[in-house]
Amino acid sequence: MTTACAECPVRDSAACAVLTEAERDELARAGHTKKLARGETLFSAGDENSACATLVSGALKVTQYDAEGNERILALIHPAGFVGELFAPFPQYDVVALTASKVCLFARGDMERALGAYPDLAIALFRRSQEDLHAARDLLALGSGRSAGEQVGGLILALARAASDTSCHPAREFDLPLTRGEMANMLGLTIETVSRALSALEKTGALKRRGTRGIELVNPAQLSGYA
């Protein structure tokens, strides 16, 4: 898989970007790329064969199931993101592809060895973990003290930012990677409430829906209170 890195779209942004060419090649020999179809599971909670991966393209969701079997989406993973449990004995979450995706997959043992061998990699993964932490806290902040409409608006805006290459500005037009049910799930609302909130946002002119998944932002500032 040495050659894979040369054309990897996230070679400069993923954690492995901190490695030298030689180190990266060495690590690449331990891993391999894998393609996932929409809905395909990458890791399952409690799996014996624990592994980890960097997302190369596409999008993943990190989920958990409660006692009644309801899915709970805890995080979205975008390209260059890293998933996998390196410290707990077993993975705690299910990781599923939201769209056709490509990952660079490593056995946990190999990644642990690399962590020990390349100190900069440990720092890079620490850094990425902190970014995940910020993302989780952003989601947490979305959920609180706001009406359903504001929550949905905030989520749309977050998805628009994720869809944009230049992560600073939200994409003006993009496709939602999530179903209504998944959006509802992330916000702790019902499908119907999300659907109504989208209708309301469209009516007030904040956005336009293009079919079921397409979104065009008309007035992003209107979406969230703080754009």
Next chain:
Amino acid sequence: MTTACAECPVRDSAACAVLTEAERDELARAGHTKKLARGETLFSAGDENSACATLVSGALKVTQYDAEGNERILALIHPAGFVGELFAPFPQYDVVALTASKVCLFARGDMERALGAYPDLAIALFRRSQEDLHAARDLLALGSGRSAGEQVGGLILALARAASDTSCHPAREFDLPLTRGEMANMLGLTIETVSRALSALEKTGALKRRGTRGIELVNPAQLSGYA
């Protein structure tokens, strides 16, 4: 501050536990302990003099303020926890003491140097960051698809676990580190709803209130659906 480590209550559980005695002494010379009174601010979002710290005793909250100035609690920090922004240019959150607390404080530059000098420290902080991530996701999971009563029950249970020395089992009797307002804030509910939920939990026999802050768990399984 070399001697401080010898008697540090978190010397075996904080990130610095992975260092050798000599390394730890070296790091300790760069840091110093600081006592905080309840309500005192450790870090403020956007501060120039960015720093980081390990919590030695007490409890901290990590907060953010929205456009209308409403506080949003994003995380609770318990002893051995680490706070501080090592990678972003400025801290993003306010960190405030919930109870009288003691921290081991480091200038950001000193900690960055230590990260580079001691590879095991980078791994230890990465590990701790992953724990913070799990904690944030647990909070996220608390918030969703459940009634106010279940959310409050889940939070009480989480606080009971944190109050326990043996983190596996929740403490049977403990004092809430949070006001009703802070609990409401964490769950995206109002103070009144939290208060009513506690009254209801007491009436069904799940717990007993001892004054305003004291909690005795009578039937923990009743609190959250999945105990």
Next chain:
DNA sequence: CGTGATCTTGAAAATTTTCAAATAGAGTGG
């Protein structure tokens, strides 16, 4: 032992969920 703040409780108002169809969309096989 006040005094201010926090907490509890009640009742009306508002929002969200639930239940129930109707519509639109995606995917499949002919």
Next chain:
DNA sequence: CCACTCTATTTGAAAATTTTCAAGATCACG
């Protein structure tokens, strides 16, 4: 490529939950 079928989405109206507004009760502290 089209018709068909199954799933996802939208919308409506009633029910349930939560918030808001308003006092009263309790607690912490000086």
